[in-house]
Amino acid sequence: MRGLREIDEEQAEALRRKRLSRPNPPEEWQIVEAPNLRIIDNDLWDAVQTRKKAYGGVHKRMARRPEHMVSGLVRCGCYDASFTVKSKDQLGCAAHRDKGTCNNNRTVRVADLEHRIIEGIKRQFQCTEAITGGERSDRSRQSPA
Numbered sequence: 799m800r801g802l803r804e805i806d807e808e809q810a811e812a813l814r815r816k817r818l819s820r821p822n823p824p825e826e827w828q829i830v831e832a833p834n835l836r837i838i839d840n841d842l843w844d845a846v847q848t849r850k851k852a853y854g855g856v857h858k859r860m861a862r863r864p865e866h867m868v869s870g871l872v873r874c875g876c877y878d879a880s881f882t883v884k885s886k887d888q889l890g891c892a893a894h895r896d897k898g899t900c901n902n903n904r905t906v907r908v909a910d911l912e913h914r915i916i917e918g919i920k921r922q923f924q925c926t927e928a929i930t931g932g933e934r935s936d937r938s939r940q941s942p943a
C-alpha cells in the first residue's frame with residue numbers, strides 16, 4: 799500500500815482528538831503568580847486600576863472610537879452622501895447602497911485609502927521641510943551684523 803496504512807475508526811478518532819485543542823473549563827484552571835512575567839510593576843498597576851474605577855472605566859469617547867482612520871470623513875462626489883463601510887474592508891456610497899439615489903457604484907479599499915492619505919501627508923511634510931530648509935539656508939547666506 800505505497801506508504802499508506804489502514805487504521806480503524808477508533809484510531810482515526812484518536813488522531814482527530816490529538817489534533818484538536820480543547821481548553822480546560824475555567825473552574826479547572828490553576829492560577830499562579832508569575833512576577834517574572836510582569837511588564838509593569840504592581841504599584842503602577844494598582845494606580846491605574848484605582849484611576850479607572852474613579853473615572854468609571856473606559857472613557858466614552860474611547861469606547862466609541864471609529865473602526866477606521868477614515869470613518870465618517872469620506873464623502874461621495876456625486877450627491878454628497880457619505881462613503882460608509884460596505885463590506886469588511888470596502889467603503890461605498892451610502893446613497894447608492896441604501897436608497898439607490900446615487901449611481902456611483904465604485905468602492906474603495908480602506909487600506910488603500912489610508913495608504914494614499916498617509917502618503918499625501920508625507921508629501922506635505924516633505925514640501926514643508928523643503929520650504930523651511932530654504933528659509934534657513936537664505937538666512938545663513940546673510941552675513942552676520
Ligand SMILES: [Zn+2]
Binds near residue numbers: 894902
Ligand atoms: Zn453617491
